[in-house]
Amino acid sequence: MATMNDVPPIAARLSRMIQLPTVSAELKTRGTAPFEDFVALLAELYPRVHSDLVLERHTEFGLLYRWAGRREAVDGPLVLMAHYDVVPVDESDDWTHPPFAGVIENGSVYGRGALDDKGPLVVILDAVENLLAEGFVPARDVYLSFGGNEETYGSAAIAIAAAFQERGIVPWLVVDEGGAVVDAPLPFVPGRAAMIGVGEKGVMTVRLTARGDGGHASAPPNRTAVRRIARAVERLGPGTFRPRTPQAVSRMLTQLAGSATGPARLLLRVLGALPPLSARVFAALGGEAAALVRTTVAPTMQSGGTAANVLPSQATATVNLRIALGETVQSAAARVRRRIADPRVSVEVLEGSDPSPESPTDNAPFALLADALAVSHPGVPAVPYVMMAATDSRHFHRFAPAVYRFAPLEMSNAQRAAIHGVDESVEIAALERGERFHRALIERLQ
Ligand SMILES: [Zn+2]
Numbered sequence: 224m225a226t227m228n229d230v231p232p233i234a235a236r237l238s239r240m241i242q243l244p245t246v247s248a249e250l251k252t253r254g255t256a257p258f259e260d261f262v263a264l265l266a267e268l269y270p271r272v273h274s275d276l277v278l279e280r281h282t283e284f285g286l287l288y289r290w291a292g293r294r295e296a297v298d299g300p301l302v303l304m305a306h307y308d309v310v311p312v313d314e315s316d317d318w319t320h321p322p323f324a325g326v327i328e329n330g331s332v333y334g335r336g337a338l339d340d341k342g343p344l345v346v347i348l349d350a351v352e353n354l355l356a357e358g359f360v361p362a363r364d365v366y367l368s369f370g371g372n373e374e375t376y377g378s379a380a381i382a383i384a385a386a387f388q389e390r391g392i393v394p395w396l397v398v399d400e401g402g403a404v405v406d407a408p409l410p411f412v413p414g415r416a417a418m419i420g421v422g423e424k425g426v427m428t429v430r431l432t433a434r435g436d437g438g439h440a441s442a443p444p445n446r447t448a449v450r451r452i453a454r455a456v457e458r459l460g461p462g463t464f465r466p467r468t469p470q471a472v473s474r475m476l477t478q479l480a481g482s483a484t485g486p487a488r489l490l491l492r493v494l495g496a497l498p499p500l501s502a503r504v505f506a507a508l509g510g511e512a513a514a515l516v517r518t519t520v521a522p523t524m525q526s527g528g529t530a531a532n533v534l535p536s537q538a539t540a541t542v543n544l545r546i547a548l549g550e551t552v553q554s555a556a557a558r559v560r561r562r563i564a565d566p567r568v569s570v571e572v573l574e575g576s577d578p579s580p581e582s583p584t585d586n587a588p589f590a591l592l593a594d595a596l597a598v599s600h601p602g603v604p605a606v607p608y609v610m611m612a613a614t615d616s617r618h619f620h621r622f623a624p625a626v627y628r629f630a631p632l633e634m635s636n637a638q639r640a641a642i643h644g645v646d647e648s649v650e651i652a653a654l655e656r657g658e659r660f661h662r663a664l665i666e667r668l669q
Contacts, residue, residue: 238325284371285379401628420628
């Protein structure tokens, strides 16, 4: 049995953070105390960051630290992002260790937020604190941007991004959560890869409403409101949007070909070299593969009618779309209307956010990520991909060209499944390598 003294400090610090239940979706019931305690905890755990960096608060939950560099870089600062809020825990779930206890056992730290996103946050702060202890000054400004309501699509990151824009500061490199160091990124590709998200899809929810003549169900007209809605939903099949392979996906395939062997290697090479072909192949595969290359359409709710023998005068369907890179909320809505092609079905956009642009992979910022990775995770290739989920960094991506979604932590498939799920945990060795990554990144800034 290990004593507390044997616990590596980085694990102890993460444990303390996990013990504060910063559940943004339960703000109403839990209050703001865990969040305020978290800010105070950062000051306690990282005294040098607290004294040497300037902290600005944007809205109630946005923390922006500025670490002044040796010079004012003309092409902007480094921005390291993370969020300190977590998703709720389902009380009926059976966790091996209580989710907010921060138990450290068998070389891992357990609890809600271990991977999403307090683990990635702890490795950033540890790296900066350690560099400060050495008297290190970065070549250019380094900002730490921590949001407290990422999981509820809150405004903290929006406000921080707006502050950068108002000040005319365009970051040279932004790194936020997203990809990780994973095992076997594709089923037939062995080995580990650092998956770096270079873009994220947009999201849109639309409501379709059909009106028809109400009346008795005994003598229905040909086109009732319910039939119109059913037809409209049917017309929004998987083929609604044309598949198109983003550059990042082609690069991913080409790069993974390097780690594959035999026929898989050839297949990946060909798919990487021929985007129109990979678009068709992935679309045909369906599921996650198809989601990589096209805007997906998922009908999620349908309603109409109040009695079994009455024709409703109105029926509705709610459809959730994930918008592919290169399209917009506006263009997607226009396509939905064209496909439905029924003037008696109205299409209303309830909410929408455009996909991000795509960050390049042949630039100096991406090369720096790969350099840092070579220090922290030797032999692990940096592989670009496109994210399906949203991160806070999308607010920066509107005006910053080099935004990458990557937490330098090893995550097994089981660990990734525990994110937003049960038994979230991170290995202490992974935290130590993550700290090394950020230290290398900051040290190599020019
Ligand atoms: Zn997250």
